[in-house]
Amino acid sequence: MTVWSQVVGQANAVEVLTKAAAAAAVIVRDGPGAATGMTHAWLFTGPPGSGRSVAARAFAGALQCEFGMGCGECPGCRTTMAGTHADVRLVVPEGLSISVAEMRALVQTAARRPTSGRWQVVIIEDADRLTEGAANALLKAVEEPPERTVFLLCAPSDHPDDVSVTIRSRCRVVSLRIPPPDAIAEVLVDRDGVDPATATWAASVSAGHVGRARRLATDEHARQRRESVLRIPLGLRRPGDVFTLSDELVKAAESEASEQSESRDEIEREALKTALGAGGTGKGTASATRGSAGALKELERRQKSRATRTQRDTLDLALVDLAGFYRDVLVAGSGSSAVFNHPDHADDARTAASAWSPESTLRRLEAVLACREALELNVKPRIAIEAMVTTLYYG
Template sequence: MTAVVAPAGVWGQLVGQDHAVDVLSAAARAAAQIVAGEPAPPGAMTHAWLLTGPPGSGRSVAARAFAAALQCITGTGCGQCPGCRTAMHGTHADVRLVIPEGLSISVAEMRALVQAAARRPTTGQWQVVIIEDADRLTEGASNALLKAVEEPPERTVFLLCAPSDHPEDISVTIRSRCRLVTLRTPAAEAIARVLVERDGVDPELAEWAASVCGGHVGRARRLATDDNARKRRAAVLRIPLGLSRPGDVFRCADDLIAAAEADATEESKERDEAEKAELRNAMGGDATGKGVAGAKRAAEAAVKQLEKRQKSRATRTQRDTLDLALVDLAGFYRDVLVAVSGADARYNHPDHAQDIEQAARQWTAESTLKRLEAVLACREAILWNVKPRIAVEAMLTALRHG
């Protein structure tokens, strides 16, 4: 396994993104010069940035590292000073992180954020606003953000993160006012090295996870550390050769949906209960004695609103998990096309080479391409809020017939 030298400080969190690190670290140095009243290289620093890249490339990690470097007392992102540490851990008073917990970011949420971002920094050098999944902004939220980006406060920086396969989901007027930084898919060797050195994963398991994760660093870590994630992936990759009878369509659909629901429940259950307990405690809902009836009613009403947000978050988690399964399926059919054509290209699923080659002997290139298109159509349908079960059953029917 080839050694990869990681950058120092907060930039060491980014895997295989040397170009992005060069651009963002230069901007952080220029920002420190601006704060000190010194001349900075023209164009090195600007008030709005758009970080794009394929899923798992580290867009939000890059945004957090840049935010930390902007708050760093040295301007380099040393990783040791209070500004770096609090920004990376999400506790810095002047770094606001927006992570959409539902399927979109509302106009009310964005207006409140823009208003808060207009204030001067309190403890840091800059007010930094990080918007993960900025492609989920509603039209109203985009318009609210646009006003702030067009007339930015003097010491405010907006960092927008969006997948590179759907940059058009961010309005062209916002994109035109942002400096673009494009992240790439990290090399498998770099991912494996990070799993070994940062997460303590066995080298052999790390190499396997890096080879099958599709360049998605978070997915690689989960596959390397979660036995259930490995089992779910194996179950998904049994589907293409397991659709021999009509009833298999519904059985496989049940399995896919159940796995996504279980993953969403597993991820959110502990967090949901902690949020409810914290909210009840903050509002006095667990108090006893005279005069607490009103507090209890207010607490229960607030809990109901929280449960609505949690339900929306669970729906999003379920769809994200299902989408990962569909990406794995699409990768399998792509590998079959590689095998059918005899191309000298690396498989997405090298550990399933035997199944891929068996499928290549049974299917034509045309029928394989139809199957791949069915998977992509299912992803698109779910994106447009078609009920997941209906979309999945239609896809599996198409996969069976080819």
């Protein structure tokens, strides 16, 4: 099992990255200019679930590999893939954006020479969440990169709305595609031990999202949440259902965000209190504890931002499922042989197609997409969801 084994259905990208890693190994051995094909900044683009961050981490493993190929067995590969390599930093935005202060600190750290590895590697997931100030701070580092530092950025696309033109122009772009269902099913069976029938079903309804397929295959609650979302289109039978189903959708997202946050939040609070001297008896402990209020308040702010992000991500996932259903209705109504997004709900899609006109189905689909956009613009989730479901009811 090499580091590339986790990169699903991306043969072309793996070929490019493997050659670059080999060139990087030559540069480490013989010095700058000894090989071509390696650059200091990369941009991984592709639709959600295509494995942007997985490919970036695999590439980082190959760069740190003692054999320059991503063998998956040497300490460089294993520690990178486990997230414990001292010279590989993974930036995962927990809030709504990546701040300029966080990026400046990261750039300063990245300017150092590698301590134990071959390269200093910085992986930035969701680079589209960089604030303007953070993007400018990163741009300076990308324009004048340290000799042995590599930046790996991940974003949905190379559109200026996602990544600024100035940063994109200094990166080598690696475009990933939606993995085919059979490749997703294969990795679920081989890596996660899922039985073939469940793996095939999860791959067929995940819209090419590897992480989503894994959750559906292994988490009963995820399957239940998906079913509750897909009941909405045909479950709107009277005006009161608009508010009932909207409330259920929002509460489900709030519950999931709370479940993911509570235990982690408490661990973080206790760790911070301990670091600030809580429970200590030594000299100066009392004054240190008195000064901890500001640090605790900042931690609470970050935790609240993370919970908000989790809730919005959960709602967005539900909206993607809804949009997929209305697309299936259009497919069913047109008589096309295109594959359904939700093949296990094909009968529901055909029922809806016989009851709705194509125009009303499109209005419903547009309402779902407008709701996703409203959530990105910080509209309160309950208001955005109720407006959407109202349109879904009246068509």
